Amino acid sequence: MSEPILALKGVTKSFGPIEVLHGVDFALRPGEVHALIGENGAGKSTTMKILAGYLSQTRGEIILDGKPIEFTGSDQVEDLGIIMIHQEFNLAEHLSVDQNVFLGRELKRGWRLDHRAMRTRTAELMSRLESRADPATPVSEISVPEKQMVEIAKALSRQARVLIMDEPTAVLTERETEVLFRQVERLRDEGVAILYTSHKLGEVKRIADRVTVLRDGIMVRSDLIDDVTEDDMATAMVGRELSDLYPPKSDRGAEPILEVSNVSVRGVVENASLTLHRGEVLGIGGLVGSGRTELAEAIAGLRPRTGTVMLKGQPLAAGQVAQAMKAGLVYLTEDRKGAGLLLEKSLRENLTLPLLKDFGRPLIDRKREEAALDRAIEDFAIKVPARNMAVGDLSGGNQQKLLLAKTLLSDPDVVIIDEPTRGIDIGTKQQVYNLIADLAAGGRSIIVISSEMPELIGLASRVVVMHAGRVAGELAGDAVTENGIVRLAMGMEQSGKENAA
Amino acid sequence: MSAESISNTGAARARKVDLRVIGPLVALVVLILIGVMLNPNFLSYSNVTNVLARSAFIGIIAIGMTFVITAGGLDLSVGSMAAFVAGLMIMAMNWLSVSMGDSVVVILLGIVLALGAGLAAGFINGILITRAGIEAFILTLGTMGIYRSLITWLADGGTLSLGSGLSSLYSPVYYGGILGLSWPIIVFALLAILGEIVMRHTAFGRHCAAIGSNEKVARYSSVHVQRVKLATYVLLGLSVGIAVVMYVPRLGSASATTGLLWELEAIAAVIIGGTLLKGGFGRVWGTVVGVLILSLISNLLNLTDFVSPYLNGAIQGVVIILAVVLQRNSGPAR
Numbered sequence: 001m002s003e004p005i006l007a008l009k010g011v012t013k014s015f016g017p018i019e020v021l022h023g024v025d026f027a028l029r030p031g032e033v034h035a036l037i038g039e040n041g042a043g044k045s046t047t048m049k050i051l052a053g054y055l056s057q058t059r060g061e062i063i064l065d066g067k068p069i070e071f072t073g074s075d076q077v078e079d080l081g082i083i084m085i086h087q088e089f090n091l092a093e094h095l096s097v098d099q100n101v102f103l104g105r106e107l108k109r110g111w112r113l114d115h116r117a118m119r120t121r122t123a124e125l126m127s128r129l130e131s132r133a134d135p136a137t138p139v140s141e142i143s144v145p146e147k148q149m150v151e152i153a154k155a156l157s158r159q160a161r162v163l164i165m166d167e168p169t170a171v172l173t174e175r176e177t178e179v180l181f182r183q184v185e186r187l188r189d190e191g192v193a194i195l196y197t198s199h200k201l202g203e204v205k206r207i208a209d210r211v212t213v214l215r216d217g218i219m220v221r222s223d224l225i226d227d228v229t230e231d232d233m234a235t236a237m238v239g240r241e242l243s244d245l246y247p248p249k250s251d252r253g254a255e256p257i258l259e260v261s262n263v264s265v266r267g268v269v270e271n272a273s274l275t276l277h278r279g280e281v282l283g284i285g286g287l288v289g290s291g292r293t294e295l296a297e298a299i300a301g302l303r304p305r306t307g308t309v310m311l312k313g314q315p316l317a318a319g320q321v322a323q324a325m326k327a328g329l330v331y332l333t334e335d336r337k338g339a340g341l342l343l344e345k346s347l348r349e350n351l352t353l354p355l356l357k358d359f360g361r362p363l364i365d366r367k368r369e370e371a372a373l374d375r376a377i378e379d380f381a382i383k384v385p386a387r388n389m390a391v392g393d394l395s396g397g398n399q400q401k402l403l404l405a406k407t408l409l410s411d412p413d414v415v416i417i418d419e420p421t422r423g424i425d426i427g428t429k430q431q432v433y434n435l436i437a438d439l440a441a442g443g444r445s446i447i448v449i450s451s452e453m454p455e456l457i458g459l460a461s462r463v464v465v466m467h468a469g470r471v472a473g474e475l476a477g478d479a480v481t482e483n484g485i486v487r488l489a490m491g492m493e494q495s496g497k498e499n500a501a
Numbered sequence: 502m503s504a505e506s507i508s509n510t511g512a513a514r515a516r517k518v519d520l521r522v523i524g525p526l527v528a529l530v531v532l533i534l535i536g537v538m539l540n541p542n543f544l545s546y547s548n549v550t551n552v553l554a555r556s557a558f559i560g561i562i563a564i565g566m567t568f569v570i571t572a573g574g575l576d577l578s579v580g581s582m583a584a585f586v587a588g589l590m591i592m593a594m595n596w597l598s599v600s601m602g603d604s605v606v607v608i609l610l611g612i613v614l615a616l617g618a619g620l621a622a623g624f625i626n627g628i629l630i631t632r633a634g635i636e637a638f639i640l641t642l643g644t645m646g647i648y649r650s651l652i653t654w655l656a657d658g659g660t661l662s663l664g665s666g667l668s669s670l671y672s673p674v675y676y677g678g679i680l681g682l683s684w685p686i687i688v689f690a691l692l693a694i695l696g697e698i699v700m701r702h703t704a705f706g707r708h709c710a711a712i713g714s715n716e717k718v719a720r721y722s723s724v725h726v727q728r729v730k731l732a733t734y735v736l737l738g739l740s741v742g743i744a745v746v747m748y749v750p751r752l753g754s755a756s757a758t759t760g761l762l763w764e765l766e767a768i769a770a771v772i773i774g775g776t777l778l779k780g781g782f783g784r785v786w787g788t789v790v791g792v793l794i795l796s797l798i799s800n801l802l803n804l805t806d807f808v809s810p811y812l813n814g815a816i817q818g819v820v821i822i823l824a825v826v827l828q829r830n831s832g833p834a835r
Contacts, residue, residue, distance in 0.1 A: 302721065322723040331721075339721045342714045344781065353711055354722040356704035363702045406722070 003066060004029050005193045006051060006082065006162050011060030013046050021046055021217045023060065028162055028193035033184060035196045035204040035225075038214035039237055039397075039425035044197050047214065048164050051195065052084035053077030081161035085151050085168060087423070088337075091139045098122035098135035101154045125153040130179045144171045145288055152183065163187060164195045169203060170423050173287045173451055174486070181207050199425060200452070201230040213237055238427050245430055246458030247437035253278040257445050258329070258414050260299055263307035268294040270469045271307070276414065276447060281440050283460030284449045285485045291469040292449045293334060296416045300324050300331035311414065325354065325410050332407040334418035334449070336396075340403045343392030347384065348373045350391050351406050376405035381431060397428030404435065415439065416447040421455065433459060453482045467491040524827050525774055525790040528820070532797050539805045548800070550683060554675070556796035557685035558583075558744045563767040563788045564696040565740030568733040569637075570771050571700070571783030573713035574630065576734065577641040579741050580763035581649035582622050586745045587755035588652045590615040591661045603666030611671075615749075616742040622648070623738015627731040645764065653757040660756040668753035675750040685747040692740070696785035709733060713780025769817070770795055773824040794820060 004027035013021040021043045028034055028051075038044050049055040050062070053071040061068045064080065071077055074084075091100050098115075101122045107114040122135040131149040133142050139150065148171055155163055165184075169177045184207060188194060198204055204211060205225060212222040213236040220236045221228075258276040263269060269291040276282050286292050298305035301316065301324040309316040311327050324330070333339040341350050352359055352369050359368050377384060380401040384394070391399060400421070408415065420436065421429040436459060440446055450456050456463050462476040465488035472488040475481075536543035562579050569576050594611040601607050626644055630637050655661065663671065678684050700706035708729045711719040720726045749755070772778055773794055774787025798817055802810040 321720070322725060325723045333721055338715075339717045342711055342718050342781075345710075345714060349707065349711075353707070353719070353724065356707055359704075361704070363698070364704065364707065366702075 002029050002031065004063070005065060007063040008047070008050065008057075009061045009063055011047075011050060011057045011062070013043075013050065013055065014058045019058075019217065021050075021057075024214070024217075024219050026051075026212060026219070026222075028195055030161075030191045030193050031188055032209045033188055033194045033196055033207055035198070035208035035211040036214065037197065037199075037201070037204060037211060037233060037237060039427055042214040042237070042425075043217040044214055045166065046217075048084065048166055048195065048197070051162075052082060052164050054084075078158065081159060082164070083155045083158050083160040083162070084164040085155050085166060087166040087168075087170065089147050089151055091147060091150060093140040094138055096136050096138050097126070097133055097142070097150055097153075100139055100150055101125065101135075101157055103154075105158070121157065122153065125156055126150075128156075129153060129183060143289055145173065145176050148172060149176075149180075152180065156183070156187075160187070160192055162193045162195070165197065167197055167199065167423065169198055169200065171288070174453070175287065175490075177203065199423070199429075201233050201426075202454075204233065205230055215239055234426055237425070245426075245433065247434050249281065249459070249461050250279060250437065250441045253280070257312055258299075259308075259310040260295075261308050261310075263295065263298055263305050263309065265291070265294050265298045265303055265305050268469050269298060269305075272466070272469075272471050273307075274464050274471065274474075276445050278413075278445055279440055279443050280462065281436060281446045281448060281460045283456040283463035283480075284447060284466060285453070285456050285463050286466035286472070286489045288451060290466040290489065292466050293418055294469075295466070296331055296418055296447065296449060300329060300416060302331065325412070328410075328413035329416070330354075330407050330410060330412040330414070331416045332403060332418060332420070334422060336399055336403055336422070337392075341391050341399060341406075344390050346388055347377075347382075347391055347394075347402060350402060351376055351409065354406060355409050372409070376402070376409075380405045380435070397424040400424050400428065400432065404432070408439075412444070414445045414447070416449070418449045419451065420448060421450075421452070453485055456480070456485065457482065465489050522775070525787050525794065525824065528773075528824075529790050529794055529797070532794060532801070536797065536801050536804070539801065539807060543801070543804060546681075548804070550681075550686065552793075552796050552800045553686045553689070554683050556792050557689040558748050559763055559766050559770065559795075560689045560789060560792040561692055561740050561744040561747070562737070562763060563770040563792050564692050564785055565733075565737035566767045567696065567700070567771050567774070567776055567783050567785050567788045568706075568709055569737050570768070570776055570778060571706075571713050571780055572709040572730055572733045573716065573780030574637045574730060574733060575641065575768070576626060576737055577638065577764050578622075578626060578644040578648060579737065579767060580760040580765075581645050581647075581652065582619070582738070582741050583745050583748070583760035583763060584652040584755055584757070585648040585655075586615050586618045586622065586742060587749050587759055588655045588661050589618050590745060590749055591663050591753075591755055592655065594667055595664050598664055598667055603664065603670055605670065607667065608671050611749075612746050615745045616739060619738045619740070619742025619745065620735060621738070623735045623741070624731070626738070627734030630734065631727040631731045649757070652755065652759065656756055658757065660754050663749065663753040668750075671750040672753070673750070675747060688743065688747060692743070693785060693789045696788075700783060700785050705729065705732070710780075710782055713777070713782070715781075766795060769821045773821060778825075791824075 007027040008024055010023045010025060011021060012019060012023055024047060026047065036044050036047060046055065050057050053074045053076060056071065062071060092103060098118045102118045107117045119135045126133055126135065129149045129152060131146055133146045139147060148168060168180060172180060184194060196208060208225045211225050211228060211233060213220045213233060215237060255278045256275050257278045261273045262271045264271055272295050284292050294303060297303045299309050301319055301321040305318045311329050316324050316327060337343060348369050351373055356364060359365050376382065382398050382401045391402065420432050436446055448459050457480050463480050463485060464474050465472050465485055467489055468491060472491060475484050542548055566576065590611045593614050594607050597607045597610060626641055629635050629640050674684050676683065678687065708724050711724060712726055712729060716726055770791035771788050773791035774784060776783040776787060795817055798820065799813045802808055802813050
């Protein structure tokens with residue numbers, strides 16, 4: 001086994017009086033993909049940030065090429081060939097793809113920028129990543145998975161020796177994930193040391209050579225990937241046996257509650273129809289960009305649309321969010337930070353925002369708001385270190401629980417949940433799944449949109465699959481399989497129960 | 502996480518004194534202390550009421566501006582809007598007095614017209630920003646020029662004056678009052694209290710902050726984003742109308758220089774008071790403190806020969822910059 005390029009030895013990190021990492025040993029070797037896994041708040045991000053020079057350790061040593069080194073900042077660390085790809089993109093939205101890839105290290109001819117060389121190099125990198133994004137397009141106009149690819153292209157262009165990837169696949173579909181994995185394998189074969197984090201254990205098993213599990217700031221175990229199973233990893237992360245991840249499905253009623261017919265959104269959704277029954281969990285599958293989110297937003301009144309949406313027999317007007325909520329239909333966004341929560345505001349202000357009028361008119365009744373927050377914290381098991389803290393300082397899982405509480409505050413009959421578990425740990429995932437099952441058992445009807453096949457299969461009794469803006473087909477009962485969903489999502493067959501006209 | 506920290510919000514709110522919260526108040530107190538040391542007349546009844554009455558116009562406008570800025574908007578047109586509305590009001594009252602004489606009815610009609618014109622001007626700004634989607638800065642830069650040029654044109658480059666009969670009938674609205682307080686001060690105080698309550702305790706105030714904080718989140722939370730934004734501009738227009746109603750009886754005239762730079766003074770007062778220029782957080786009491794700080798500075802310079810009053814603008818400029826620097830998030834940048 002080769003010597004590590006970069007290693008941590010007995011590293012601890014404290015924020016104020018609170019120690020969040022307790023003596024972590026961790027090594028990245030050339031030509032090896034090392035997965036670092038753990039629940040939210042286990043210390044993964046802190047470890048990565050120390051390795052990438054964004055944070056300095058409180059005690060312990062960082063060792064580069066066998067010698068202890070003192071990092072002075074992320075710039076110096078990048079110059080050493082250690083590149084970190086952040087989960088939240090660090091892209092300048094108004095600059096084009098190639099300008100972003102070469103940001104800070106522009107290619108020059110004399111004193112002038114060499115636009116052509118940068119554009120050509122970017123096009124090469126992007127085609128290697130099988131992305132169709134044009135290097136000249138502003139980043140603000142490309143999709144989220146493409147942005148991820150731009151981040152990766154940026155790292156590839158920098159001749160990395162060590163590549164640190166913070167949940168790179170969280171926003172990618174399975175196909176895009178495969179493309180990414182091919183690049184990761186290529187880099188590994190070139191001798192790059194790779195640190196990889198993900199909440200998807202199947203992926204870890206697939207791509208990693210070695211896996212280290214963190215729990216509450218302690219390194220619980222570190223093994224070659226062949227020596228552990230997914231179950232072992234999950235158990236080590238959570239610290240207890242995880243029983244079946246998905247709760248039992250409840251029987252749906254026969255009574256249709258939501259009837260969507262021939263809904264179109266210009267350019268993204270064409271003549272989509274579906275029916276949701278009382279007490280049912282309906283899944284919507286498909287690739288990112290297939291129009292799933294846009295369809296859901298159109299139904300909820302967040303986008304202009306044509307076609308009809310009938311809720312409990314009454315038509316819903318297009319483009320009227322507040323009216324849809326009043327009628328009993330709400331949508332939980334996939335974009336938690338951009339469209340779901342006010343990150344610099346308190347929990348209370350976030351929770352009551354959609355329904356302020358019910359908390360006293362004309363003056364808001366602070367006591368009732370606080371009581372509602374008490375209930376939400378208890379019902380959704382939100383962990384709040386300090387009640388007045390900004391929502392942005394909560395962990396991802398707790399943010400998601402708060403967003404659920406906020407969305408469900410109006411006591412809706414129909415809930416559309418887009419990516420219910422994006423970027424949250426496995427323990428919280430299970431809580432969210434149980435909550436969805438409880439809602440359905442209580443007579444509410446749920447639509448779950450997800451890129452994670454097991455999630456659709458585990459939760460939904462019926463799955464509608466979208467492809468290129470159309471409903472490609474519908475699967476029910478035992479026909480709900482990964483294979484079936486993938487075939488429809490890739491547009492490989494137009495059979496199934498064809499719902500679209 | 503302790504049970505105590507969860508249950509005891511009162512204690513959490515009264516946590517350590519935050520300079521960013523009370524900074525403007527501290528500055529005001531320091532300014533008053535300096536004033537008392539330099540000139541014993543500083544806190545005299547006549548000086549205090551004089552300062553308050555003069556700051557009332559900017560103050561009333563700044564209260565409306567607080568809502569616009571909190572909701573992520575901006576309005577540069579309020580100064581010339583005030584001049585234009587004042588000009589309209591004077592012309593209308595002069596015209597009415599020809600047929601109706603110098604009566605109270607004429608003045609009441611003039612007041613109604615001023616409030617209506619302010620409301621309409623605010624509505625035009627708001628509707629163009631929310632429906633036509635024009636950047637607030639650009640649009641109000643445009644309407645600022647339009648109103649300024651209209652008042653210059655109406656006054657034919659000179660001054661529009663209220664007839665002397667009307668003028669003396671109307672002047673108690675600025676110079677009169679009850680309990681030793683003049684009307685502008687009373688109106689300013691009432692509007693400030695009302696504004697603070699609306700900002701802090703109503704759905705409208707909360708919605709303004711949510712929109713300024715993240716418009717998309719507000720929209721996804723079924724807030725009527727465009728309606729609320731429009732309302733902030735309409736309210737600001739109305740507050741300009743109220744300010745004009747208090748201002749016209751003072752001099753009984755309007756000219757091309759009426760209300761010059763009021764918009765910048767109002768915006769400065771809002772920012773000094775701790776409202777975020779990019780929106781998302783606003784407080785009306787802070788704006789009131791900001792208005793008082795700005796007018797006390799110029800008053801101090803006039804009362805003392807310590808520093809030339811010509812340097813008024815420079816000192817105000819330093820205060821504005823200091824206020825923003827002090828209020829910046831002092832935490833590490835991510």
